[in-house]
Amino acid sequence: MAGRSARLDHAxxxxxxxxxxxxxxTVAMARRVGSDGPVTALEANPRLVGLLRRSVDLNAYNGRVRVLDQAAADAPGRLSFVTSRRHSGGGHTRVVESAIGAETEVIDVESVRLDDLGLARADFIRLDAEGSEPLILRGAARLLQNPDIVVCLEWSAIQMQCRASMPEFVGWLAGQGFRFWKIEETAALTPMEAHQMIDLNGCDVVMSRRPVKIRPMRPAY
Structure with missing residues (x-):
């Protein structure tokens, strides 16, 4: 996501x-929220969740980050999750039978709604779920009621439409007062109308009810 070179100016x-x-x-978010701000990170791929915990531990953020080996969805239960030995970052919930290839494996994972995690509130949500974003946000309806919440997500209408009606999904978000910005390669924000989101592909998006801006991140070294 474009956040590698920029960060939201959002407390x-x-x-x-x-x-x-x-x-x-996860580490960047933990640094941003400070010592009093919790971060909840979900990773359903069992090959990655151990490395995620090590990243949190090595950066001494165990006290403010909770790591969960679950898939976020619109309902609790179990679901089929597709992982790839070659492309570790491409795990996703299974929706198409023919999408299973030689380098992939289907595993059974626990699903959970974000609203059921016992979180008092969320000020920032980041999603990179290979098309499951509509289901995840449906399961976070209570958290989305925070008037100051900002959501940053990978946006691919092609992937999302396998799991939800894009006109209905975008209409649901816009009906709650959310506005949309596309994050450009330069880290600039381009305002988008709701109808433009229905067919938008291959980019990162910020959603908020209030104006947002991005400022460059300082180098980590």
């Missing part, structure tokens, strides 16, 4: 991440 107090992978953004 988040509690963060949630779905599709945390190795923990790059």
């Amino acid at each position: 988040a107090r509690a963060g949630v991440e779905v599709g945390a992978n190795l923990g790059y953004y």
Whole structure:
């Protein structure tokens, strides 16, 4: 995501991440929320969740980051999750039978709604879930009621439409007052109308009810 070279100028107090992978953004979020702000990170791929925990531990953020080996969805239960030995970052919930190839494996994982995690609030949610974002946000309806919440997510209408009606999904978000910005390669934010989101592919998006801005991150070295 474009956040590698930029960060939102947003004073988040509690963060949630779905599709945390190795923990790059988990650590960045933990640093951003400070010592009093919790971060909840979910990673359903068992090959990655151990590395995620190590990233949190090595950066001494165990006290403020909770790591969960679950898949976020719109309902609790079990679901089929597709992982790849070659592309470790491409894990996703299974929706198409023919999408299973020689380098992939289907595993059974626990699913959970973000609203059921016992979180008092969320000020920032980051999603990178290979098309499951509509289901995840449906399961976070209560958390989304925070008027100051900011959501940053990978946006692929092609992947999302396998799991939800894009006009209905975008209409549901817009009906709650969310506005949309596309994150450009330069880290600039381009305002998007709701109808433009229905067919938008291959980019990162910020959603908020209030204007947002991005400022460059300082180098980590």
